[in-house]
Amino acid sequence: MTVTFDAQSLPELQNQQIAHPWRKKPPIFTLSVILATVIPLAIVALVYVGTDIPGAVVMTVVYFPLQMIASGIAAFATRGKRGIADSIIIVNAIGATLFSLIILISVIGSLIIRGISALSLHFLYQNNVYVSPSTPLEYGGIGHAVIGTLLIVGISTLIAVPIGVATAIYITEVRGRAVPYVRFFVQSMAGVPSVVAGLFILTIIVATGAFSQGAFAGGLAYAILMLPTVARTAEEVLKLVPEDLRTGALALGSTRARTVFKVVLPAARTGIITAIILGIARVIGETAPLLLAAGSVDSTVLNPFGGPIASIPTYIFNNVALPYPDAVARAWASALVLLVLVAILFVLARIFGRGRLSSK
Numbered sequence: 001m002t003v004t005f006d007a008q009s010l011p012e013l014q015n016q017q018i019a020h021p022w023r024k025k026p027p028i029f030t031l032s033v034i035l036a037t038v039i040p041l042a043i044v045a046l047v048y049v050g051t052d053i054p055g056a057v058v059m060t061v062v063y064f065p066l067q068m069i070a071s072g073i074a075a076f077a078t079r080g081k082r083g084i085a086d087s088i089i090i091v092n093a094i095g096a097t098l099f100s101l102i103i104l105i106s107v108i109g110s111l112i113i114r115g116i117s118a119l120s121l122h123f124l125y126q127n128n129v130y131v132s133p134s135t136p137l138e139y140g141g142i143g144h145a146v147i148g149t150l151l152i153v154g155i156s157t158l159i160a161v162p163i164g165v166a167t168a169i170y171i172t173e174v175r176g177r178a179v180p181y182v183r184f185f186v187q188s189m190a191g192v193p194s195v196v197a198g199l200f201i202l203t204i205i206v207a208t209g210a211f212s213q214g215a216f217a218g219g220l221a222y223a224i225l226m227l228p229t230v231a232r233t234a235e236e237v238l239k240l241v242p243e244d245l246r247t248g249a250l251a252l253g254s255t256r257a258r259t260v261f262k263v264v265l266p267a268a269r270t271g272i273i274t275a276i277i278l279g280i281a282r283v284i285g286e287t288a289p290l291l292l293a294a295g296s297v298d299s300t301v302l303n304p305f306g307g308p309i310a311s312i313p314t315y316i317f318n319n320v321a322l323p324y325p326d327a328v329a330r331a332w333a334s335a336l337v338l339l340v341l342v343a344i345l346f347v348l349a350r351i352f353g354r355g356r357l358s359s360k
Helices: 010-014 027-050 055-079 082-115 143-174 179-190 194-206 215-239 243-251 256-267 269-283 288-293 312-320 325-353
Strands: none
Touching: 027 055, 055 082, 082 325, 143 179, 143 215, 143 256, 143 269, 143 312, 179 215, 194 215, 194 288, 215 269, 215 288, 243 256, 256 269, 269 325, 288 312, 312 325
16 A cells, blocks of 8 residues: 655654653652652651661561652552562662662772772782781782682682583583483582582592692682682573574584584683683682682692692781781771772673673
């Protein structure tokens, strides 16, 4: 069917503006939102000023219930019963977001305020040999702990990544009879407390004399914690690879193993890198396994089998409870450095995670 327009009305039709009537809010809606926002804030301000109740308690016990009630009344007045549930969900979502943001800012601010005094260039490369807890901040640092952390995390990565990726390949590509059991054990390992991993390595590896405390034993403990994160994330990434790529490669005569290594893994390369980074970020701050498996020392150790080795988490643990302000400041500065390392890892995960699955 052909539609024709009058020549006189055609310019008017061409100049029409796109209208969005659903964006227009009635005055009662705007007024209800303003009242539902201002009234709870005013009541909370009066309670906070007129009483000695802590601000956190006032926000949790007074503000959020009042805000939910006020938003529910406003939603009922403007949209009826259907709006009440929506208003409760919106208030809880916004409240949870603000709460998380406040906690994050509080943690970062505390680390910066308490650790900036000890943070310097020499703090990043010097060790703690001949440095006591009462030594001024001009001497000593966490260079030995940074090296130890890198060694331990590197060993755990070399152990956990091949096993985790192989587990994901078995679940998604091989699909054998043991898949439900493998997935169950991987999920069970994700819930293992970190101290249990340290105790396991201490009992099986260190106490039996197979290896002493050091970077290798600490890497084994970290690998136990890192494995489920890598395996589960890599499994989800491999599931995103289009099935047409697999069937196309098999139809061209490729073997299943060649299809996995030449087609599936390259297509999921970005996601697997993200899984590795998330696995490292998962374990890099764990303290309990290293206290039991890696030990602690004030000197720089480069040999993974050369005895106890320092790490950033154990350095923080050993200094934060000491009755010396300089030692506590070093602990806070170390925590700040560790936070920066974890932030860098998550930023890298986000950068690699934005890439789409490649079909080349």
